[in-house]
Amino acid sequence: MSRFPSLGRWAVVALLAWLIGYPLAVTFAAALASPAGFGAAFAEFARRADEWTALGRSLWISTATVALAAVVGVPLAFLFARAEFPGRKWLGELVALPVALPPLVGVIAFLYLWGESGVGTRLVARALGLAGAPWRLSGQGAILVVHAYSMYVYFYLFTRAALARFDGALLEAAAALGAGPVRRFFRVTLPALRPALAAAAVLTFLTALGSFSAPYLFGGSYRVMTTQILASKQNGDVDLAEVETAVLTLLAVAGLLVARRLESGAAPARQRGVPPARRASRSRLAAWALGAAGWLLALALLAPHLTLLLMSLVPRATWTTELLPPVLGLANWGQLGRGAGALVPVGNSLWMAVAATVGALVLGFVAARTAARRDRAGRAAELLIGLPWAVPATAFAVALATTWSVDRPWQGRFLLVGTAALLPLAYLIRCLPSTGRATLAGLAQLDPGLEEAARSLGASKLRTLWRVTVPVLRPALAAGAMLAFLAAFGDFVLSIVLYTFDTRPISIEILSSLRLQETGLAAVYGVILTALSAAAFLLLGRERER
């Protein structure tokens, strides 16, 4: 086991607390001690009807998202885990893709496809013989559709993983004891899936609670907490923004605690054996139909991103009322080469994401080493690395902006707002749960005998770390690095609060292009973001499987 001396372990905890817990604490304190008196801002918050509405909507949207995502994701997982049809393997991977794509890009792609002048909308309107769009992509309906589209993947992946671990002999045993298919499903399969479903539900709920891109772009006047925070901040109402941040944070942490309680009831039994065999459909026709349905589904899931690609090829102001764009060309891509600054956001996103990933890997590793031992320091470290995951990014961004806006070294606060350091630091903290938890999971499976064997063969601690621990943990580290990079590279929420002109990332550039009616250029940036994310997904994904 790790033998970090106690002092070193507490130093790690202190560092984590300073980076993660301290900004939240500072924000809470600032929210309480508003200029109008202690707690005045909270009272103001409680008096305003629109705040309560936003709070209620946040909860409602999150709950509804969990239900919708489960309805899509769980049957899909069963289909791919239990049925056999042509193209199953490829489709199974493809269906998980939305998780790798930056939320903002997904939202924009949706807008281009199903928005009022979107390709899909035009096609449907034409088919129905309507003059205008049959729907408007705004309000809670739009938010929920986009959420379900991007978050069913959690249910899909978790359920599939659980089904893959599932011991088929359990089903056979139940059948031998006289249980029919329905009873088998409810008494055997479902209980075995419960931990996975609970984990997926928690992840979905917290993601939806912190979701910003979809409400920001589609919400319009339908405000949820995350958009409310940004609105307050941009209106200059900093006190109110801090209170909203505090409330949202408390809500998320409460959700996490409730979830922990629920999850702890269902300790997953260690499964052995092999999952039940995939069933090929009895008739050829059925197999064919399943395959066709699978492909259609995949196409539907990829359609938004294909639309994005299409839009990047439509020159500005060439497409008005036609069903399909009359002109296609590389004019938008050409803009990248023209202005000197056009490629700056790409470079910014890359360097900041890489720096954040490397930092999060190192810090996450040290934190996980500390957390792996179940003493007081270990538990504190585990709690702290989980925090940035539970707290909505908008709230975290406001907390960081509040804390690092003054230069008071004796308080452990430095002026970082307006410098190039703040955004990568925010990314790093945000990514810490990915790398930290992945490392922790790897460490839990690491045979402690390996490190002891290395020591007994004369290797020092450092050498053991380098020659044994890190190589053995490589798949876990790669998985963590992948998630971290994707989150940092595609980030929009932290960026919109914390960016400066010099550090503006791709996502911000997409937004400003949209504002300037440069839909084509926005699509170009979206394609770049997507392509580089997919490349990282594939590259690190391969590493992860070794």
Place this chain on the structure above:
Amino acid sequence: MGPHGARAWRPGGGRLTDLRLRGIAKRFGAATILDGLSLDVGAGEVLALLGPSGSGKTTLLRIVAGFERADAGEIHLGADRIDPLPPERRGFGMVFQHYALFPHLSVGENVAFGLETRRLPRAEVAGRVAAALARVDLAGFERRKVAEISGGQQQRVAVARALAPEPRVLLLDEPLSNLDPALRERTRRELAATLGAVGITTLLVTHEQEEAFELGARVALLNRGHLEQVAPPAELYRAPATRFVAGFVGRASFVPVEVLAVGGGRARVRGEVPGGELELAAATGVAPGAAAEAMFRPEQLALLPEGAAEAVAGEVAGARFAGATTLVRVATRGGELEVATDGDAPAPGTGVRVGLRRGAAPRLFPAGGDA
């Protein structure tokens, strides 16, 4: 590695050293796991540490290896005191229960791992790896992946890896427990041969008596953190020092008796024993009037013809065929006796008489010892 690490290596290189443990104590919270025990392993000797599950064997071995710190006590290797040293500077080879082979390295790289810190020329490392693998009959396996060899082969790689740096002491923690029974026996013989050929000071932990007896020149029996007896296998079997040893090593039946007289290491007892009264060797702690138990090995007892004197009456409760002999369980008024017989077992329920074989030496222990 710095030169410091390299200098710390003091391989055996043919020089044999003895290992001495003095007053080793260890507590986990309120529980005393090791109770100040002392133990000597002679230079070149293989000592087997035997004991029931949870008796503290692994803990003791890990303290010797340096992975666990003792609360009290000293460890000496030859002239050096080594307990303050970290594991990597003790120069011990260790074979782990689950082998702990590095999954990301090949078989050859695993074996070479302990040689890397010593700045040897590459050719010499390769030569030593080849020699270490040849010693465990795995010549030519260098390039194989760890996951691609069988469990028995993995076990031998673990032994080769531990021996390659020519350590001063070899520590083995249940090295055979992960093998299935048939393979275990063969591997045990091979391990015995390897240890014999290398002639290294060895401390081996096991909870299997056969393993301890085949591999260990002497066996130390550990029970609840203290040593019950340290002796060659035959002595452990024939002259167990405590009731616990008697019960743990080999098969035995215990009969509660009344102690009439004690003297000169022998005692006279009365009870449900062959003949009603008996004189036998007594362990320490036996006193007239105090409760005591007589211990009989199955081969010390015999089924006698009906009406024989010097016997105790009982009824056959069951039998187990054990190859050369059959073990018959006979229920007497003093408890159940296990008797070895060459012939067929009488049917259950048959009345029989049990007597002592000629030359049999049963033993007497104070009753209520920890069993």
